[in-house]
Amino acid sequence: MPKYKTEKASKATLFVFLAAVLALLIYQPMFFLSLAGLALLAIIWGTVEQRKIDRHFQRLCNNRKGLSICEFAREFDRKIVDTWIIRAVYEQLQAALPTKQLVPIQASDDFFKTLKLDEDDLDLDLIEEIAQRTGRTLEDYQSNPYLGKVTTVRNLVLFFNHQACGEAT
Known part of the structure; x- marks a missing residue:
């Protein structure tokens, strides 16, 4: 990836x-x-x-001692959810956290309360980074069933899983 x-x-x-x-x-x-x-x-x-x-x-x-990306990935059905999306979301979230510590991320983590990210971090940086890494387009995002519901890591993964493959914008 x-x-x-x-x-x-x-x-x-x-x-x-x-x-x-x-x-x-x-x-x-x-x-x-x-x-x-x-x-x-x-x-x-x-x-x-x-x-x-x-x-x-x-x-x-x-x-969360002992947790890693492996446990995070197990929280998703890998027959339905693209594993590149799982990995890209996990890695880009760790890079975006306002700390130098490598924090094990869980699908249930709330962006604002648990991960201390603000809406601008999500809207301006993280979305573009994940789109680029996964090869998913951000076109027609208005029809995504997770639009407006991305407050947890799980919903971010599922949001990208519903986006079409193509050139990331």
């Missing part, structure tokens, strides 16, 4: 960004200092929140 291929920013994009920051520093130093102060507060708040999230996932790992 192919890995998800990320696109890297070009050197020109990086140069434009750095030039904009430098111009802001030169022409609006007070605004820049205010922005830097807000950024510092956001970093401190993020660090405190990340500790809470890491503790949550550590408890999850301790409760």
